[in-house]
Every structure is written in structure tokens, then in C-alpha cells.
Amino acid sequence: MHEEVVAYVLGVLDEEDLEEFERHLDTCARCQAELQDMAEIPSRLDELKHLPSAAEDDPPMSMSR
Amino acid sequence: MCPVLGHLAGKLESTDAEAEHRIAVLYQEFGGPLLRHVRKSTGNDLQWAEDVVQETIVRAWRHSARLQWEPSLIWAWLLTVARRIVIDGRRRKSVRPHEVEPPEVDMLAVPDGSERALSAMVVADALRSLSEEHREVIEQTYLRDRTINEAAEILGIPPGTVKSRLYYGIRALRVLLRDKGVAG
Numbered sequence: 001m002h003e004e005v006v007a008y009v010l011g012v013l014d015e016e017d018l019e020e021f022e023r024h025l026d027t028c029a030r031c032q033a034e035l036q037d038m039a040e041i042p043s044r045l046d047e048l049k050h051l052p053s054a055a056e057d058d059p060p061m062s063m064s065r
Numbered sequence: 066m067c068p069v070l071g072h073l074a075g076k077l078e079s080t081d082a083e084a085e086h087r088i089a090v091l092y093q094e095f096g097g098p099l100l101r102h103v104r105k106s107t108g109n110d111l112q113w114a115e116d117v118v119q120e121t122i123v124r125a126w127r128h129s130a131r132l133q134w135e136p137s138l139i140w141a142w143l144l145t146v147a148r149r150i151v152i153d154g155r156r157r158k159s160v161r162p163h164e165v166e167p168p169e170v171d172m173l174a175v176p177d178g179s180e181r182a183l184s185a186m187v188v189a190d191a192l193r194s195l196s197e198e199h200r201e202v203i204e205q206t207y208l209r210d211r212t213i214n215e216a217a218e219i220l221g222i223p224p225g226t227v228k229s230r231l232y233y234g235i236r237a238l239r240v241l242l243r244d245k246g247v248a249g
Contacts, residue, residue, distance in 0.1 A: 003232040007213050010231070011149040012206040014214045014224075018149075025142075026131070032138055039141035041239055042148055044247060045207055046106060047185040048192075 005031045009038045010045075087132045091125060094136070095143055102144060106151045113154065121147040152210065159210075184247055191241040199234030202227050 004021045007013040013021060025031050096118060103114040103121075124146055125132060131142060192200055205216040206227065213231075217224040 003228050006232045006235045007206070007228055009145050009148075010207045010235070011145070011152040012212050012216075012231075014212045017213070022128075032134070035145065036138055036141045038235065038239065039144050041235055041242075042144075042207065043102075043105070044184075044188050044242055045203070047188050048208070 002028070002031055002034075005034045006038060009035060010042055087129060088122060088126050091132060091139075092122060095140060096122070098140075099143055099147060103147050103151065106148065117147050117150045117154070120150050155210065187245050187247050188242065191238055191245065194241060195234055195237055198230050199237060202230040203234050203238070206231060 001021070001024050004013060004017065005025075008018070008021050008025070025035065099121065100114055100118050103117045104111065107113040107117065121143055125139075125143065132139060134142070192203065195203075201220065202216065205211060205220055206213065209216075211219070213224050213227050217227045220227065
């Protein structure tokens with residue numbers, strides 16, 4: 001259950017797991033702390049979309065130097 | 066009304082008033098920053114961003130017990146809730162053929178400064194230095210707007226494995242970004 005905190009922060013948790021995880025979050029200090037630590041990670045990943053080669057059908061990993 | 070019920074009603078009323086007050090404070094404290102944050106992921110679509118902030122605040126109201134958390138945790142939770150609302154909205158739009166309008170297009174058309182591009186390069190570098198397994202799940206979930214179960218099906222591994230790899234992958238990424246001073 002604890003590992004779901006990252007999927008939760010990224011917004012990729014499936015609907016059926018979402019409510020259950022939020023209930024868990026209410027009582028889990030560890031997940032609350034990790035939520036705070038990870039909260040800005042999605043914004044950092046979003047920055048990849050500012051790179052021209054990060055278009056829809058061209059994943060960031062293909063940007064070889 | 067019997068004294069006990071009367072007392073209870075009074076208590077409920079004051080709890081409601083308290084919750085409303087907390088919502089007002091919440092808007093005051095977080096409304097502005099939240100809107101600025103959300104606008105980045107709605108491709109500067111202000112109307113959409115305002116709707117997302119409103120829905121986020123409504124959800125916070127429904128779970129007013131969480132408003133007793135410390136402010137930095139409330140902020141992290143609000144960001145997460147808002148992000149999910151944006152993602153769900155984007156998914157709904159993309160299933161309607163005539164409304165396909167990737168929010169990133171604006172951003173790609175108008176490059177907004179070398180500092181941002183530099184930061185993006187740092188993130189790309191950090192992703193590249195993760196293990197293949199970790200990088201793959203980050204790509205197949207968040208970067209492609211897919212849920213855990215969808216990514217699990219595509220990768221042919223159990224959803225629990227995707228969750229676990231995503232957890233350790235993102236933690237590793239966060240350490241790398243923190244070392245490079247862009248963890249946020």
C-alpha cells in the first residue's frame with residue numbers, strides 16, 4: 001500500500017485504487033511525509049514537454065546525444 | 066427538541082461554519098499559487114485552470130478533516146488532487162475525437178527561455194541515468210498519460226510490479242534531481 005503514494009502523486013493510480021489509497025493516506029504518517037517529498041516531481045517531469053523532441057510519439061528517452 | 070439533539074445540532078452547525086471558514090482561508094492561502102501552478106498544466110487555459118482550482122477546493126471541503134493537516138501537507142495534497150483533475154479532464158477530451166487539443170502545443174510553439182530548457186535537460190539526464198526498468202515504468206505511466214493497470218498490460222507485468230518499480234524509480238529520480246539542485 002505504501003508504494004502507491006508515488007502513483008497517487010503522479011495521478012496514474014486507477015480509479016478503483018484511488019479511494020482506498022486516500023483512506024490509507026489519512027492515517028499513514030509515512031505516506032503523508034512521502035507525499036510532501038514527492039509533490040513537486042510531476043512538475044519536474046512536465047518540463048520534459050518543453051523540449052522539442054518530447055513530442056507525443058517521440059518519448060524523451062529517444063533524445064540521444 | 067430534546068437537549069441532546071439540540072446540543073448535537075448546534076455542534077453540527079458550528080462544525081459547518083468552521084469548515085466554511087476553513088475553505089475561505091484555504092482559498093486565501095492557496096488559491097493564487099494553486100491557480101498559477103495549474104495553469105502550467107492546462108497550457109495556459111485560464112478558464113480550465115479556474116475550474117480545476119474550484120473543483121480541487123470543493124474536494125478539499127468534502128474532506129475537511131484533511132484541512133487540519135499542516136499547511137505544507139495540505140499544499141502537497143491539493144497539488145496532487147488538482148493534477149489528477151487535469152489528467153482526468155485531458156483523458157475525457159482525448160476520447161472525444163473533435164476536441165483533441167494537447168495542452169503542450171502552446172508551450173512547444175513558444176519556447177519560454179533557456180533556463181527552463183536547461184532544467185528540462187537536467188531532468189532528461191536524470192531519467193537517462195535510471196535503470197531501464199525504472200525509466201520504462203515512468204515513461205509508460207506518467208509521460209504517456211497511462212494508469213498503472215494500462216501500463217501493466219502494455220509491459221506484460223503485474224500492476225503491483227509497476228507500482229513498486231514506479232515507487233523506487235521516482236525515489237531514485239528525486240535523489241538525482243536533488244543532487245543537481247532541481248528537486249523543487
